[in-house]
Amino acid sequence: MYTLKKESSSTKARLGELKTDHGVIQTPIFMPVGTLGTVKGVSQHDLVEKIHAQIILGNTYHLYLRPGMDIMYEAGGLHEFMKWDKPILTDSGGYQIFSLSENRKLEEEGAFFKSHIDGSKHLFTPENVVETQRTLGSDIMMILDECPPYPSSYEYAKNSMGLTHRWAKRGRKHFLETEARYGHKQHQFGIVQGGTYKDLRIESSKFMADQDFEGIAIGGLSVGEPIPLMYEMADLNTDYLPKQKARYLMGVGTPGNLIECVARGIDMFDCVMPTRNARNGTIFTRNGKVNLRNAKWKNHHEFLDPDFPSDVCNKYTMAYIHHLIKHNEIFGLVMASIHNLTFYLWLMEQIREHIANDTFAEWYPSMVKQVETKL
Known part of the structure; x- marks a missing residue:
């Protein structure tokens, strides 16, 4: 599924390809989040034509609750339901259950939780989240895991990791024993856990590397830990993950986070x-970052960045954009959403070009400072 094309000579940056039945994904890549079968405020047409998204993410927890799997199956899966013919990755719902700390209970069987919508009771197991993602028909599905909070005690993080590992084996077994439902191949990624403890992170990385998943995600980061610690844990994990499998850092982050x-x-x-x-x-x-509500833009009758390919930058003046955003006009919010995703995908393209030209090591430190500046 994953092919490593090139490695940076001075960093761990990699250029690669992910092949799915719905298209080939050039990596490194950012996936816009389409929680409920839509990327908020953005049409599928704009995702392709303006943003140049190669793959989007769908959320198993939310789609399971609304519209439900009966409707999803009748529709022919998520691709057909939302008329998206490019790749889709679905998470397992583990992170959403983690966020429902007051309304969930974790046991060996799985995760019991109450819906945030109506309080109804549900159970996610390693097996039935595979079934749910079979019904969704995503190109890449994630295993059920537990995402421990930050901070967590060593004992909690270790026990949580052990549960994730046991669930991973059950989820993989069920995946291999079942079939895709809509005529295209599905892939499954494992998830590394271990909190912010180095020995647990190494142990979990080795465990997931020893399984036969098509790719491996790094979970349990960007949950409140200091940014330098997130970088340290990600760096440590990739030392122990196989080169010939894709590595996915879940839930991250700012433009500077992505580059780092x-x-x-x-x-x-x-x-x-x-x-x-x-x-x-x-x-x-x-x-850098721009607060469009800032009064400094009220009388700014110029373009923000005439050479950047988005309407926010080269079609409308900052005074007009400021007016729309300040008064919560939907058009302004839509334009800003399209712009940010366009920028993220543009940034990933720049990253790929610099890796390909072996100039990434020289380019990235100053670019991190640049994109994290407040304008």
Whole structure:
């Protein structure tokens, strides 16, 4: 499934390809998050034509609850339901259950939880999340795992990791014993856990590397730990993961986070930050972060970045964009969302070009500073 094409001579950055039945994905890559079968505020047409998304993420927990698997199966799976003919990755719902700390209970059988919508009771097991993702028909599905909170005691993190490992074996067994439902091949990724403890992270990396998953994710980071610690754990994990499998850092992050983690050997990312921040009036640019609600833009009748390919930058003035965002006009929020995702995918393209030209090591430190500047 994954082919390693090139490695940076001075960092751990990698250039690769992920082959799925719905298309080939060039890595490193960022995946826009389509929680409920849509990337918030963005049409599928714009995802392809403006943003140039290669793959999107769907959320098993939310789609399981709404619209439900009966409707999803009747529709022919998530691709057909939302009319998206490119690859889709679905998570297992583990992170959402982690966030329901007051309304869930973890046992060996699986995760018992109450719906955040109506309080109804449900159970996710390693086996039935495979079945749910079979019904969704995603190209890449994730195993059920437990995401421990930060901070966690060593004992908690170790026991949590052990549960994730046992669930991983059950989930893989069920995956191999079942068939895809819509005529295209599905792949399954394992998930490394272990909190922020080095020995546990190494142990979990080795365990997942020894399984026969098509790719491996790094979970349990970006949950409140200091950013340098996140980098340290990601860097440590990739030292023990196989080179010939894709590495996916879940739930990360800012543009600077993405660049730094590519330098540490990560291939895939997802995060709600581009669209969530856009709806709150913040956009990311080549020169730094911009608060569109800031009064400094009220009388700024110029373009933000005339050479960047988004309407926010080269079609409408900052005074107009500021006006729309300040008054929560939907058009402004949509434009900001499209812009942020366009920027994220543009940034990944730049990263791939620099890895290909072996200039990544020289380029990335200054670019991190640049994109994290507040304008």
